[in-house]
Amino acid sequence: MGCEVSLAPGAATFVFPTTAGQHCVAALTTVDRFPEFRADTDATFVSVLAEAAPALAKALPSATREERWTGTTDVPHYYRQPWGPGWALVGDAGLHVDPTRGFGITKSFNEAEWLAEAVTEGMRDGDLDGALERYGRARDRAGAVYTERNLSWARFIGRENDASAIQREGPLPLGSLAEWAA
Numbered sequence: 001m002g003c004e005v006s007l008a009p010g011a012a013t014f015v016f017p018t019t020a021g022q023h024c025v026a027a028l029t030t031v032d033r034f035p036e037f038r039a040d041t042d043a044t045f046v047s048v049l050a051e052a053a054p055a056l057a058k059a060l061p062s063a064t065r066e067e068r069w070t071g072t073t074d075v076p077h078y079y080r081q082p083w084g085p086g087w088a089l090v091g092d093a094g095l096h097v098d099p100t101r102g103f104g105i106t107k108s109f110n111e112a113e114w115l116a117e118a119v120t121e122g123m124r125d126g127d128l129d130g131a132l133e134r135y136g137r138a139r140d141r142a143g144a145v146y147t148e149r150n151l152s153w154a155r156f157i158g159r160e161n162d163a164s165a166i167q168r169e170g171p172l173p174l175g176s177l178a179e180w181a182a
C-alpha cells in the first residue's frame with residue numbers, strides 16, 4: 001500500500017508506509033470528538049476510519065498495531081516575532097500551523113531559503129536589519145495564506161468527500177523573497 005488520503009465531511013484519514021512493510025494510519029476529526037477517543041480509542045479510531053475510508057476500516061481487523069496510540073489536540077496556530085538584532089526564527093519555531101494539510105515541512109524549508117537569501121543580501125549591503133525585516137514581512141504574508149487554508153481544513157469547513165479539493169486550492173505561497181516582501 002502506498003500513500004492514501006481520504007476525506008469526508010468531518011473526518012479524514014492518512015495512510016503511508018513507514019518501515020519493514022509497516023504503515024502509519026492516521027484518523028483526523030473535530031476536537032469536540034476528543035472525549036470519545038479518550039473513552040474508547042480503538043472504537044473511535046475505527047469509527048472515524050469508517051466515515052472517511054470504509055474499505056480501510058474493514059481491512060483493519062486483519063492488521064496488528066505495533067505502536068502505542070499517539071494523538072493530540074494541541075496544535076495551535078501561532079506567530080512569533082520572526083527576527084531581531086542578530087537573530088531570526090524559521091519553521092515551527094516562528095510560525096506554526098495545524099498539521100492537517102501537511103504544509104509544515106515545505107513552509108519551513110521555504111522560510112530557511114528566504115532567510116539565507118536575506119542574510120546574504122544584508123551582509124553584502126551592510127544592512128542586516130533591513131534584510132531581516134524583509135524576511136519577516138515575506139514570512140508573515142506567506143504565513144497568512146498557510147494559516148487561512150489550514151484553518152478551513154482543520155475545521156472541516158466546506159470540504160467535499162473529494163481529494164481534488166486540495167488541487168483546486170492552487171499553488172502554495174512559495175516564490176522569491178523579493179516577490180513576497182514587496
Ligand SMILES: Cc1cc2nc3c(=O)[nH]c(=O)nc-3n(C[C@H](O)[C@H](O)[C@H](O)COP(=O)(O)OP(=O)(O)OC[C@H]3O[C@@H](n4cnc5c(N)ncnc54)[C@H](O)[C@@H]3O)c2cc1C
Nearest residue numbers: 075090091092093098099100101102103104105106107108
Ligand atoms: C502529526 C503531525 C503530522 C505532520 N504531517 C506533516 C506532513 O505530512 N507534511 C508536512 O510538510 N508537515 C507535517 N507536519 C509538520 C512538520 O512536521 C513541521 O512543520 C516541521 O517538522 C517543522 O520543522 P522545524 O525544523 O521547524 O521544527 P522541528 O521539526 O520541530 O525541529 C526542531 C528541532 O529542534 C529540536 N530542539 C528544540 N529545542 C531545542 C533546543 N533547546 N536545543 C536543541 N535542539 C532543540 C527539536 O528536538 C527538534 O528536533 C506534521 C506535524 C505533526 C505534528
